[in-house]
Amino acid sequence: MTYITKPRLHHPLLQPNALGFTRRDYEGKVSTLCAGCGHDSISAAIIQAAYELDLPPHRLAKLSGIGCSSKTPDYFLGNSHGFNSVHGRMPSVLTGANAANRELIYLGVSGDGDSASIGLGQFAHSIRRSVNMTYIVENNGVYGLTKGQFSATSDPGSKSKRGVVNHDQSIDLVGLALQLGASFVARSFSGDKAQLVPLIKAAISHKGASFIDVISPCVQFNNHVGSTKSFDYVREHNAAMNRLDFIEPRAEITVDYAPGEVEVVKQHDGSILRLRKVAPDYDPTDKISAITHLQLHQMRGEVVTGLLYVEPDAADLHDHLHTVQTPLNQLDDAELIPGSLALDAINDSLR
Amino acid sequence: MSLAAVNDFVVKFANVNGSGSASANGMFAKSILRMGVPVAARNIFPSNIQGLPTWYEVRVSEAGYLGRRGGGVELMVAMNPQTWDQDVASIEPGGYLFYDSSKPLPPAKFRNDIEVLGLPLTAICNAAYTDPRQRQLFKNIIYVGALAHLIGIEESVLETLVREEFGSKVALIDSNLKALAMGRDAAAENLAPIGLRMRRADKVGDRIYVEGNSAAALGAVYGGATVCAWYPITPSTSLAEAFTAHCQKLRTDPKTGEARYAVIQGEDEIASIGIVVGAGWNGARAFTCTSGPGVSLMQEFVGLSYFAEIPAVIFDVQRGGPSTGMPTRTQQSDVLLAAYASHGDTKHPLLFPEDPAECFDFGALAFDLADRLQTTVFVMLDLDIGMNEWLCRPFRWDDSRKLDRGKVMTYDDLETGKVFGRYLDVDGDGIAYRTLPGVHPERGAYFTRGTSRDPYARYSEEGPVYVANMQRLLKKFETAKTLIPAPVARPAKRRTPHGAVYFGSTTPAMHEALDLLEAQGVHVDGLRVRGFPFNDEVMAFIEAHETVFVVEQNRDAQLRTLIMVEGGVDPAKLVPVLGYDGSPITARFITDEISRRMQGSSVTPTPQAAE
Ligand SMILES: Cc1ncc(C[n+]2csc(CCOP(=O)(O)OP(=O)(O)O)c2C)c(N)n1
Ligand code: SF4
Ligand SMILES: [Mg+2]
Secondary structure, three states: OOOOOOOOOOOOOOOOOOOOOOHHHHEOOOOOOOOOOHHHHHHHHHHHHHHHOOOOHHHEEEEEOOOHHHHHHHHEOOOOEEEEOOOOOHHHHHHHHHHHOOOOEEEEEEEHHHHHOOOHHHHHHHHHOOOOEEEEEEEOOEEOOOOOEEOOOOOOOOEOOOOOEOOOOOOOHHHHHHHHOOOEEEEEEOOOHHHHHHHHHHHHHOOOEEEEEEEOOOOOOOOOOOOOOOHHHHHHHEEEOEEEEEEOOOOOOOOOOOOOOEEEEEOOOOOEEEEEEOOOOOOOOOHHHHHHHHHHHHHOOOEEEEEEEEOOOOOOHHHHHOEOOOOHHHOOHHHHOOHHHHHHHHHHHOO | OOOOEEOEEEEEEEEEOOOOHHHHHHHHHHHHHHOOOOEEEEEEOOOOOOOOEEEEEEEEEOOOOOOEOOOOEEEEEEOOHHHHHHHHHOEEEEEEEEEEOOOOOOHHHOOOOOEEEEEOHHHHHHHHOOOHHHHHHHHHHHHHHHHHHHHOOOHHHHHHHHHHHHOOOHHHHHHHHHHHHHHHHHHHHHOOOOOEEOOOOOOOOOOEEEEHHHHHHHHHHHOOOOEEEEOOOOOOHHHHHHHHHHHHHHOEOOOOOOEOOEEEEOOOHHHHHHHHHHHHHOOOOEEEEEOHHHHHHOHHHHHHHHHHOOOEEEEEEEOEOOOOOEOOOOOOOOHHHHHOOOOOOOOOOEEOOOOHHHHHHHHHHHHHHHHHHOOEEEEEEEHHHHHOEEEEOOOOOOOOOOOOOOOEOOHHHHHOOOOOOOOOOOOOOOOOOEOOOOOOOOOOOOEEOOOOEOOOOOEOOOHHHHHHHHHHHHHHHHHHHHHOOOOEEEOOOOOOOEEEEEOHHHHHHHHHHHHHHHHOOOOOEEEEOOEEOOOHHHHHHHHHOOEEEEEEOOOOOHHHHHHHHHHOOOHHHEEEEEOOOOOOOEHHHHHHHHHHHHOOOOOOOOOOOOO
16 A cells, blocks of 8 residues: 555654644655755655644645655655656646646645756746645755756856856746746745744645745755855855744734734735744835845845745636636536537537 | 539639638538538638638538549639639639639630639629728628529528528628629629539538537537646647637536636646646546647656556647648648657557547547546547538437546545555556545555556666566556547458558548549458557458558558557558648549559559649
8 A cells, every 4th residue: 555654653742733643644755865955854844834734634735846856745745645747847737736626735846957947937837827836946056866967046156066156147936936926925944944834834825826935955966165055155144034923714813012023914714924024124015125125135145035925815726717616626427518418509500 | 615513513712811711611611511412621721810822622522522532623713813823723624713803814814724704803892892891801702692603502591691690790691691692693694604503402411510629629528628728739729719618608607607627728738738637637637739749849748647647638630740841731640759659668549530520529538538548648630620610420429428537546445445556457457546636534645756666656666666567558558459449441342352541531532532443443441440559450450451551641651650560560561642742632642542553553652742
């Protein structure tokens, strides 16, 4: 059988969540990535987020392209269906899956090569179609799986492990996602679990195209001095705009903040995003100022992180297509086949 | 001597693209059908929207021959000065040239072995209308009125068609009827009766007149397709558009007005097939429609569908290749591209519909096959079937028929502890069970990837595991042979060592050719192949004949190659007959080619003459 029941340990840390699942129930196979790879931390954050969200694992589908990053869905949520598709094409596969069943949660996992090079077109078009998904790019600035070539998110001037300098401009996926109409845009760092977990939870709860760019150092090929995607560089240049507390629908709000200190955003499903401001003048519901702000900070070499933009009441692909509430893959024969009488009428009209 | 014929002749219209001639010409063809006489009408058109030449060939055949006949035409309606010389040259000796005589033409522009029928159409229009667009549009209707008079199309038939076309738009009905009458009167006053005549008959029966693309799209509706992802490309575009239109009528929830379908225009063909694969993986019936260039782009995903075993349907409306080649010409030249699409060892089921009625049948069947076989199924149309209206038997649907969703494990199956191995051959037919995402909280989830996995979808790079899986896929392909529609035989009147194999849109011309050959005393058994992998009947037919002509519309004898390779057939036995100039193959071409080979005069095929 393809599922493995793991022995349930009575470890105090293995507290069941509201569904009775422990954190372990959200784990997957043992990772085969390099020890210390940023991607593994993102997998851990996804597991934590799903656990904290009390997510029924089988209600989520995880899809990826090809790359070290795209292998990770095998390493989390082992009770969810997964699809390791082809290089750069996860967005289209996810779009199709979402079209087929609007009720599941879709998590797309990709790399910077996968999404900014070969798959830039699909990245762009899935976002502009407002597919209801959480799209995570595990961004390390290199092609890890093919052993260290520059990717399109490498910054100009950054050095490869062999000392070659990149002269090409980098593609800023966050900037693109904003322009393309993603209704939830965030950036985070694989080394900052406290920031990342609530962002993932909020993204999953968000209706519409949620995009998270997670800087995720490749310890094998891009963690040296001269790289702008190394652990040290990102730690030194991390400019968080805000800190997010994700509050589930129906949860009680206990702490009060002084006015001006937090921004509260209510999402479509009733969940609350409470943003503790770090940059006082940053407003994540104002797209134009968000874009300006981002560019300003990035010009200074800072890595802007946090919840960068959210449009809480976004419409999604199904709203645009005006599809029925029943998932298309669950319509029965009677709902699908017009029958012989309708066909007779069509025949008549063709004579 | 002027030609004389009743209910058996070819009329060709030469027009300027974008001049509004299409609907008038279509009305002409349909009026013949309404007189109970079968018609085969084909557009020959360039890819430009406006300005370039376009032709419409109407074959009137009481005998019911619906392929192209070949040879010259009996009546040329020459409305395009640009192509005048070539149009005049294509008239059979004794045939008729109908033209706009408003401007005098020098005698050298005519032939003396044809009959010339001139009417001052432009002058008539200029006198009757002031608006330039009206002058242009009604000129077409006026010539239809004149032709109707000349060959004897009943007035009431045209009137009914006009009323059907414009419904409640009374003003348009009146103005069209007026234009028809103008043409009729002008012809009656100025032209003598001609030798080509229409006579009411009863040879159409309950047949319908429809484009293959629309029929295939309707098949997809009946086959339960809910997701269509596509990227525009001639000649497949009208298939997606027809699916959308059919769904708007047939798949809109009557209470809520919501859509029981999703049509997504992809950013390219790669995204389109990706969407189809994603939807298929998630249990919706999904398809894309495209042409050769699109299939070229879809290769990687088709391979993924093959190895990960995900249902998908591709309608390939074939055209002349490559991309910048002959987008508006017809061919059957994607056979090998589709059969062996993608990298690695792959092969895929193909269906070859002969006409729109079968486009409907196979359009629906393809989804059952894709679900049953968990793989990509190609429905191979071509421009000729897809974009021309064909006369064919009515669409049929058996209301007791259920969609065959194939082997999908349900919640109950998993709950009762049935063993689930995603790539485990439990039934011995090479087909494993799949589960759909969301099926069960604890069981049935698996990680989908191309290969590198064992029968339980666990990661494995071991050679023997890989080989065992590849062998199972071959077994599945054997199972496919039993599911592909069986070939249709058309036996000769006498026992013969000669056979002919053909498929798709070649069929009507082929059947006429077999009749013509028989009239010459040449007997050939025909076999129409309806799909790939070839069923045993196909191989038995080839086995049973000494020589088998393989008739197809491509240069490289692609079906023949497939038969040779998959059936281990001696190439010497399979004689290629190939028409691939981009216009539909003709009965006369096939007849000439086969009888020439029968005389043993030549072995190298000569291509169909370009026109
Ligand atoms: C069509 C195609 N081209 C090339 C490859 C080879 N390839 C595999 S992964 C990869 C790059 C992955 O880079 P990224 O998405 O950044 O993932 P990372 O390994 O860095 O996490 C490439 C080029 C492929 N699998 N498919
Ligand atoms: S090569 Fe880089 S990206 Fe790939 S697993 Fe190793 S550290 Fe991670
Ligand atoms: Mg990378």
